[in-house]
Amino acid sequence: MSAVLDIGSHKVVCLIGQQDSNMGVRIIGSGFGVSAGLKGGVVVDMDAAEVGIRTAVEKAERQAGMAIQSVSVNVSTRSLRSQQMEVHTEFASGEVADRDLTRVIESSLSELAQPEDAILHAIPLNFSVDGEDGIRDPRGMFGSKLGVDMHFVLAGIGPLRNLAHCVERCHLRIKSAHVSPYAAGLSVLTDDEKDLGVTVIDLGGGITTSAIFRDNRMVHVDAIPLGGQSITNDVARGLSTPMEAAERIKTIYGSALHGADDDYVNIPCPPMGAQDTLHHHPKSLLTSIVRSRTEEIFELLRDRMTDAGLDVYAGRRIVLTGGGAHLTGVREIAEQVFNKRVRIGRPNGVLGLPETIDGPDFAVATGILKAQFMDIDEAISGPPDLSGRRYRQRRYSGGPVGRSLQWLRDNF
Structure with missing residues (x-):
């Protein structure tokens, strides 16, 4: 039996799994909590982060019918x-x-x-x-x-010590740590992709990380301090609406691709202050905001990959994971920027996966869980x-x- 924590900027996921004889890994407990104490993968509010971790762990323990003492965690900071x-x-x-x-x-x-x-x-x-x-x-x-x-x-x-201290405050011990895009790759990639060359891009809330796989090895990792929250901030500023409303607008109406009727569809935007009235903006404005930031994230990753001399070595495929992969049009924008084939990665090879956690935003958590039962060729553990x-x-x-x-x- 093993337990894992995916501690992100927006949510905390706890999974408890066990080895199913000849069948792979089976999830026996899962739980979620709201992450309010992290920014860009770094703990900025110890108390708030602790609440999110405790909530996720307690739900998973209750479902699994057991208590856990140690967890394997993800690491996703700009210092990667x-x-x-x-x-x-x-x-x-x-x-x-x-x-x-x-x-x-x-x-x-x-x-x-x-x-x-x-x-x-x-x-x-x-x-x-x-x-x-x-x-x-x-x-x-x-x-x-x-x-x-x-x-x-x-x-x-420094950031790792704060993360470890936060986990220890929840009376848990860190068993191992895995960088987020590596864990996501273990969850969503096929053997052929890892062998021929592929890049995993994990679009998180506060940070975007990437990992390049080649010859069945992870050969490069990168991180930039931009993510889904950056898009939400842009929407809030561009539409003059509160952050909570901007997040809802992005989720419901947001797209990185322009539609034929965007100029004729008006989006209701709640006011910033109590004295203001509800106002409307054309959907084309929202799309321009979302597309601009999405292109910037991918262009930064592309340029950094090229500067490292890994663009061709990384192969012709890209797999997107993380909550940002749900955004409409993100796959098409990635194909345009990288000039490569792009697909949305979903967890595979895990039994008992509820429908609520089978999306790309749960690739990291399921990947860490799979790693606990894999024979991984690494020099340290x-x-x-x-x-x-x-x-x-x-x-x-x-x-x-x-x-x-x-x-x-x-x-x-």
Whole structure:
């Protein structure tokens, strides 16, 4: 049995699931809460965030008929970033063994570790033996020099500490952490998509994150501090209406595509103040506002992907998840901006999924749940190191004599 939390800017989702023999993962409890204490994936009001988490967890526990002590959580902050690193180590000429893989991977962890960042994912992309690269599993091969290409996903320790503290205030322990677009990819992508190249874009309320998959590995992560809330803010300003009304107007009338009768359809907009009267604006104005911000989000992601040299490497497909994927016309705008095939991703591979949580806005939660029962090829597991010392200590432990003795123990 495992429990997961998807803590977003608008809602908190708690899922409790268990392994169903030969059938996959089955949900036995689900709960939702209103998230009022997060902005851009970062906790800004500890009390409000705690209320949302407690509400979601209590509902899921009641449905599952059990109490939970630990949860796996999502991470979605603007500090998310990817870093690639190539590390080589020498060993006594002979057959590559497990200890050699462990040593070269631990060496990369210690070289990367910094006090201001936490390592969320450490994924070996390829190995090399005596200069021959592109090797998936070098064990059993012969050589004297082993190398590894690592992909690290990092996030600022400060926001993670606040998130962990908020979860702990609910008397829960963090079991593991997964970046949102990675979890969404585990939920909605097919094996062929992950192998040939695909980009997952998770359109959240306060932040939009993306992950590129290639050769069945996640190879890049990015985040921009814009999301569905940015569109709502624009609607509120453009139509001179309160935020709550702007959210309803966006949900009911909002579209990123212009319609033939937009100039003739008037949208009722509640006034800002008590002395004002109800006013109307043509739907074409709302569509222009929604389209402008939607295009900006996709253009920013496209340009950042191009600057990283990953546009072609990412393949010809994009999958949209998150609450923003419900917006009418968002798929068509993404196709125009990226010039790629785009589809809306929905959770798959999870049994007992209620109709209320089978949409793209629940891809992250179901993906985290699936990850608990998958054999994922990563170099680290468990909760992230928020002390900033776990891997740095390995770098500085022992002097030249100590390192020499360790090398002798590993090789003879």
